Amino acid sequence: KQEVTQIPAALSVPEGENLVLNCSFTDSAIYNLQWFRQDPGKGLTSLLLIQSSQREQTSGRLNASLDKSSGRSTLYIAASQPGDSATYLCAHRAGSARQLTFGSGTQLTVLP
Amino acid sequence: NAGVTQTPKFQVLKTGQSMTLQCAQDMNHEYMSWYRQDPGMGLRLIHYSVGAGITDQGEVPNGYNVSRSTTEDFPLRLLSAAPSQTSVYFCASRLTSSSYEQYFGPGTRLTVT
Numbered sequence: 001k002q003e004v005t006q007i008p009a010a011l012s013v014p015e016g017e018n019l020v021l022n023c024s025f026t027d028s029a030i031y032n033l034q035w036f037r038q039d040p041g042k043g044l045t046s047l048l049l050i051q052s053s054q055r056e057q058t059s060g061r062l063n064a065s066l067d068k069s070s071g072r073s074t075l076y077i078a079a080s081q082p083g084d085s086a087t088y089l090c091a092h093r094a095g096s097a098r099q100l101t102f103g104s105g106t107q108l109t110v111l112p
Numbered sequence: 113n114a115g116v117t118q119t120p121k122f123q124v125l126k127t128g129q130s131m132t133l134q135c136a137q138d139m140n141h142e143y144m145s146w147y148r149q150d151p152g153m154g155l156r157l158i159h160y161s162v163g164a165g166i167t168d169q170g171e172v173p174n175g176y177n178v179s180r181s182t183t184e185d186f187p188l189r190l191l192s193a194a195p196s197q198t199s200v201y202f203c204a205s206r207l208t209s210s211s212y213e214q215y216f217g218p219g220t221r222l223t224v225t
Contacts, residue, residue, distance in 0.1 A: 004154070032212055043116075043202060044155075044216040051212065089154065091214075099145065099170060100214065102154035 002027045004092050006103035013080055014111050021075040021106045023090035031093040033073050034100065035064050038087045047088075048075070080110045113138050116217035118203050124223045125193040133188040133220050135203030143209045144186040145170070146178065148199040149219075155202060161186055162209045193224045 003026045013019050023033070030052045036044040048057045048064040050073065056065040063076040073090055087107045091100040119134045137144065145160035147170075157170030161180040175197060177189040186205075190197060203217040 009152070034212075034214070036216075041219075041221075043218040044204075046213055046215070049212055091155075099157045099160060100155075102147075102156075104152055104154040 002092065002094055002101045004090060004101050004103040006088075006090060006106050008106060009104065010107040010109075012109040012111060015080060015082060017080050017110075018076070018078050019080055019108070021077070021088050021090075021108070023073040023075070023092075023103055025071050025073070025092040025101075027092065027094045028068055028071055029094050030066075030068055033064075033066055033093070034091045035062075035073075035075050036089045036091065038089060038105070040086075044089065077108075080108075082110045082112045084108060084110050115139065116203055116205055116215050118201075118217035118220050120220060121218065122221050124225065125190075126225055127193060127195060129193050130189070130191050131193065133190075133201055133203075133222070135186045135188065135217060136184050137186075137203075137205040137215075138184065139205065139207070139215070140183060141205035141207050141215075142183065143207070143211065144180070144203065144205045145214075146176070146186070146188045147202045147204065148172065148197075149202060150199050158188065158201075190222075193222075195224045198222060198224045 034049045035047045050066040061078040087105040089105040146158040147155040159178040161167045201220045206214045
């Protein structure tokens with residue numbers, strides 16, 4: 001059974017710091033990996049999607065990387081801001097599956 | 113486009129009551145799905161549909177029914193609510209089952225007492 005793990009469960013950093021969120025998965029037959037942001041009481045907003053043929057994707061201050069051989073993805077946030085405070089979830093889609101398998105998320109707090 | 117919409121936003125049920133959570137999308141997406149989110153467990157797939165008239169079970173289907181009579185709508189029915197179904201429910205859609213990106217509704221917070 002596919003498992004997706006996100007460590008740490010919670011992270012608190014001062015404003016301006018660069019930070020890395022980690023996601024690991026057990027099924028290397030990956031179709032794509034997607035990073036989402038969830039604000040309290042809200043739905044999920046897609047941040048970045050990395051296809052299996054790609055190694056990274058960038059959007060503004062966000063950079064997501066994918067290492068299939070080690071079963072890991074990282075989300076790098078540069079120059080963090082209080083507005084970045086949210087829960088970040090990664091979701092893995094295996095090669096033959098239609099559905100996403102989610103990690104439990106990392107709750108990020110950026111302190112002003 | 114309104115995207116993916118869900119109603120209601122909040123609901124409180126007594127054990128044994130039934131209800132339907134509504135989900136609609138206006139993007140002409142073929143693939144729709146329902147997830148539940150519990151603290152510390154991420155999102156788990158309940159049911160999904162690859163097109164009108166076609167549904168299938170996900171990881172945690174017990175206690176839930178779905179139907180897909182139109183492309184736009186994908187309601188989730190709880191026939192006899194149990195406290196274990198207290199959760200936040202998200203509906204999602206994507207263009208086809210092989211499409212890359214998935215879009216989520218705002219969620220329904222359900223409490224069963």
